Amino acid sequence: MSTRKQSSLFLHINTSPNPDANPTLWEHRLRQRRPLSRNPFEPESTYSRGSYGLTARESPPGTPTRRQSSKYEDDGKLGYNVADEKIMPERTFSSTKNLDLEWGDQVPGWLNLFFDLAWTATFSSLTSNAKFKEPWDSVSYIAFFTTAWWLWVSQIFYNVEFYTDDWFHLVFIFLQLLLFGALAATTQGFDITNYILHSPGSDNLETYDIETITPERYAAERLAKISVRVIMLAISISRAMLLIQHLRVAIYAKLTSKSKKYPLRLFIVPASLVVSATLFFVAFRVTMSGYGRTPAGSKVKMALWGVALLVEMVAHIVRFQMEIDEGINAIAGTFFVIEKAPGFSGPTATGIVCCGGIVFFLAYLYFNGAAPLKSVRRRIAWVMMHLPWLLSVILLLEGVKNQLLLQSYMSSNEYMINKIADSMAADVPMDQFNATMRPIMLQGGMSYNDEYATLMRMVETNMSATTTNVTDEQYASITTEITGVWYLRVQMKGTLNTYITYMDNDSIPDTTQEKIQKYLSDYKYTLEDFHTALATQSEIPHFAEAVGELVSPSLNNARYIMAVCGATFITLASLNLIQSWPRDRFQWASIISRYIMGLIMILLLLLNVGKVQGFVEAASAPESHIAGYLKWVDSGWVLPTLALSYLVQFIVDTTLVYLAVWYSRKSFQPVGQDDRR
Secondary structure, three states: OOOOOOOOOOOOOOOOOOOOHHHHHHHHHHOOOOOOOOOOOOOOHHHHHHHOOEOOOOOOOOOOOOOHHHOOOOOOOOOOOOHHHHHOHHHOOOOOOOOHHHHHOOOHHHHHHHHHHHHHHHHHHHHHOOOOHHHHHHHHHHHHHHHHHHHHHHHHHHHHHHOEEEEEEEHHHHHHHHHHHHHHOOOOOOOOOOOEEEOOOOOOOOOOOOOOOOHHHHHHHHHHHHHHHHHHHHHHHHHHHHHHHHHHHHHHHHOOOOOOOOHHHHHHHHHHHHHHHHHHHHHHHHHHHHHHOOOHHHHHHHHHHHHHHHHHHHHHHHHHHHHHOHHHHHHHHHHHHHOOOOOOHHHHHHHHHHHHHHHHHHHHHHHHOOOOOOOOOOOOOHHHOHHHHHHHHHHHHHHHHHHHHHHHHHHHHHHHHHHHHHHHHHOOOOHHHHHHHHHHHHOOOOOOOHHHHHHHHHHHHHHHHHHHOOOOOHHHHHHHHHHHHHHHHHHHHHHHHHHHHHHHHOOOOOOHHHHHHHHHOEEEEEEEEHHHHHHHOOOOOHHHHHHHHHHHHHHHHHHHHHHHHHHHHHHHHHHHHHHHHOHHHHHHHHHHHHHHHHHHHHHHHHOOOOOOOOHHHHOOHHHEEEEEHHHHHHHHHHHHHHHHHHHHHHHHHHHHHHHHHHHHHHOOOOOOOHHHO
């Protein structure tokens, strides 16, 4: 009878560590036993080899390490061991080394995840707080997005080149997480035009007077002040921290180099960081002063901001020459708004399908380019090209969201107007009229009882003032006018409530708010529309003017959305070209087709040509004079056109793949295959 050795949970509670028996545990501990600071130019074995002579990680043949590379030495090599050189092919030290190989220390996956999540949180907060109603909203978004993106990218550049698994970098990346958290918390109050084009909480520049300022504007002023101060301080500290990391590398390079000639390339980025950190701290001081809340001070602050970023970017480009999900969340939120709005129609359903197609094909075309994506050290240009790519994608998705909202709003508004008009025109008993109007008004955010009470008050007020010595015909005319004014106001309320369902109430300009309030309160002002409608049988100018101002921002978005769509194709093609130089005509065809599709979409800017550019004027203008983009929006073909462009590119790319495989099999058959036929 055989006996089986029984295991126990506490069997090894007093056992000494044994690297030979548990090599995996030993290697794991070696990786965890990180020093305070490591020299990025010395062989990894210096730090990872233990007393047992075991190495935590051994690079496979042909995989260079950073310490074995000579790219920071102008004519020689920073110190490396002869033993290390023996296991490396000669091409490792050549100027044409394979850039597709992973080399050097890699940032731990969990740390990369937290760092990426911190940037994503900032980006998501910015996107959710962005309005994109006016052109300057997009400028503010681009300014903040570019800054946050550069903070992330510049740290990634450093990690790719100089990261070592030590406590120094662990602490600094943790501090970067805190800075990104501060940025994410302050995006709501960021507006690049504050104190330049308008005061916070106002459409115009106003003097800050604590005795006369309203509570709303005071809250907006306080939010803007705190937001810009935190942003400037966080960016300044971030630049100082990155400067410290680069200076540490420069010190290690000086200590390690055996050549009298120092690699000056290591000083280019630190020098730019000295300049940018100084400029950001100066900008922070400007925001802390009263001068920062003046138009001149705000312009100086933004100029310092822009110059600081430009200096850093240029430094990275010069140095290396010497050597993509939230927009989706915004669209998803739009679906919820559409679900609760009245009048869900075929065009709205088509728009939703098109949005899904656009998001899917954007992801597909990015991850299924002409060459496979690899987790490797690629050219810096490939990383830099992601800035225009990400910007174009986000602006496109925001534009798609706005077009879906506009299309859905126009469909719902038309539904409400027609339903109310049909009910008013129907010759039915009062009970049936009440039963019909109640659900319709509830869909429009109104109470039938309240609106009917308003009608009775209007009748009482206007009849008492005008019914002295009037004929029956005049009495009927006055009653018709009162009912007509009430009807137009109900239509205005329904239109406004439907708009607020889709858009933020804050997106309505003050001047438009005033016109709407005047329409709902000034009897004579609304009566003018009623008389015009009787005379023309169609036109209600005051009503149309207010609606035109409501939809104007979304209509302006349709002017440039085709150019943003074209930019996504062009940046995609550029990413494919930079990532992998084309190896055959099929790969070239895929890249060229994306450039061509981008140019075609940009040419759709010609739809802006036309004598009539306004929504209100288009209602009465000859069709031949109306700008093409207005017809494009009115027909509901904005989103289908964008979706079709990505679908066509998807079909082209897929066809090229099948053709390339078919041609390859046909042209390069195995030897002897023809003899067996």
